[in-house]
Amino acid sequence: LALIAAIGVVAPPDWARAIDHLRLAAEQGSTGAAHQLLVLADPDADAQPPASPPAGYWRDRAAAVDLLRRLAPPARRAVSDRPFLRAFPGFCTPAECRLLMDIAERRLVRAPVYDRADGRQTVADARDNRAALFQLADMELLIEVIRARISNATGLPLPFFEPPQILHYAVGERFKPHHDYLDPANPAFAEELRASGQRVATFLIYLNDDFDGGETDFPDARIAFRGAVGEALMIANVDPRGEPDPA
DSSP: OHHHHHHTSSSSOOHHHHHHHHHHHHHTTOHHHHHHHHHHHOTTSOOOOOSSOOTTHHHHHHHTOOHHHHHOOOOOEEEEETTEEEEETTSSOHHHHHHHHHHHHTTOEEOOEEOTTTOOEEOBTTBOOEEEEOOGGGOOHHHHHHHHHHHHHHOOOGGGOOOOEEEEOOTTOOBOSOOSSOOTTOGGGHHHHHHHOOOOEEEEEOOOOOSSOOOEEETTTTEEEOOOTTOEEEEESBOTTSOBOOO
């Protein structure tokens, strides 16, 4: 119900109502709701609810949620103009990142790629990491808060976003060089382009930094980007005319 209120499935989005639903779920014993409400109320705190919260505890946590602050993105910095790359240091707090990893951990499966022959999603040697895909039925309110933050950071309308994914790379795993746009010259993508349009941008958030390597590499531009915990990177997949940008 919290997610439905935030998205606006049967009525306009109502974030205050969403937080109240999350509060009610925490009061009724939902551990997931409790963790999310704690992080939304204090993004710098760990999401560990007390074993026996005092009366009014969850109502106080709900009242402490500053929605304007939670939905506002940080300032961005230019990384490159071609390809168009913009970084957002501190886009998510470390506590948000930890909770996102916890939410994803039990859902990770082999990450798919688009099959260039028929346009369908499949697994392939080009990509051997794991991913957790969040359709509407799988979503959490915290994820929707971050999606709204991304929309405010990019100016791109939230209803046109693809379902979000959380990715995990073990040692040695990789996603070989590829483009995130759908090639309009490939007939296999014609139906998806007709139905959904082009994938104009990609938005990455780095959830941890306890590893070596792991850069997001742009070989044609000789740029290798590695974000700090909570830092985000926006990649424009198309140029200002809307044409795919091979760089």
